[in-house]
Amino acid sequence: MAENGYADLEKQVLLLNDHEEKHFMSSEIVRDIIIGVSDGLTVPFALAAGLSGADVSSSIILIAGIAEVAAGAISMGLGGYLAAKSEADHYMRELKREQDEIVAVPDIGLEKPDPMRALWSAMTIAISYIMGGLVPLLPYMVIPVATEAVLASVVLTLVALILFGLAKGYFTGNQPFKSAIQTAFIGAIASAAAYSIAKVFRA
Structure with a gap:
């Protein structure tokens, strides 16, 4: 009877550990996607709006926007690679310190990071940034007049920001509607500021 109870307890521990690992990894991927898409949507959007305020052509805005997205x-x-690499390096330093302090180390309580984490983080953030960054630039690819393209870009990007905010709120456990409004508001403020500054310097 005691052996059965011990076996059940061991199974529960294994299941719990397995669940925590999956949750930990998925949360890292979601975090990287959020970082990439949020900046990818906002920065090129503000750049395109600012250049539109300076009354340059759509082709110039598109070239500058693509260069910004690539960079x-x-x-x-x-940045994502270096952050994940620093996390792995920190683990190795802590592991060595614990081994030096403790003779017998049955379980030192450190969670070993995935050795491929740094590379996956870099790829996830970069791809997410590109996907987000192309959204505000799409109108400039088909509309040659920048003053017309900027209006389409604003509408398209605000819709994308709202949808992204809803998804971010859902996956992070926050209020999706509130997250959508906040995300769209930040993007709108950034682009309005860039457009206004360009207009002031143009004048």
Whole structure:
């Protein structure tokens, strides 16, 4: 009877550990996607709006926007890689310190990070940034007049920000509607500021 109880307890521990690992990994992926898409939607959107305020052509805005998306994806991906690499390095330092302090180490309570985590983080953030960054630039690909393209870009990007905010709120456990409003508001403020600054310097 005692052996059965011990076996049941052992199964519950294994199931709990398995559940925590899946949850931990999925939360990291969601975090990377949120980082990539939120910046990818907002930064190129503000850049395109600012250049539209300076009365340049759609082709110039598109070239500048694509260059920004490429540079931003590389920069954000590299940042994600370095952050995950630092986490792995920190684990190794802590592991060595614990081993030096304790002679017998049955379980030191450290969770070993996935060795591929840094690479996956870099790729996830970079791809998410590119996907988000192309949204505000799409109108400039088909509308040659920048003053017309910027209106379509604003509408398209605000819709994308609202949908992204809803998804972010759902996956992070926050209020989806509140998250959608906050995300769209931040994007709108950023683009309005960039557009207004460009207009002021243009004048």
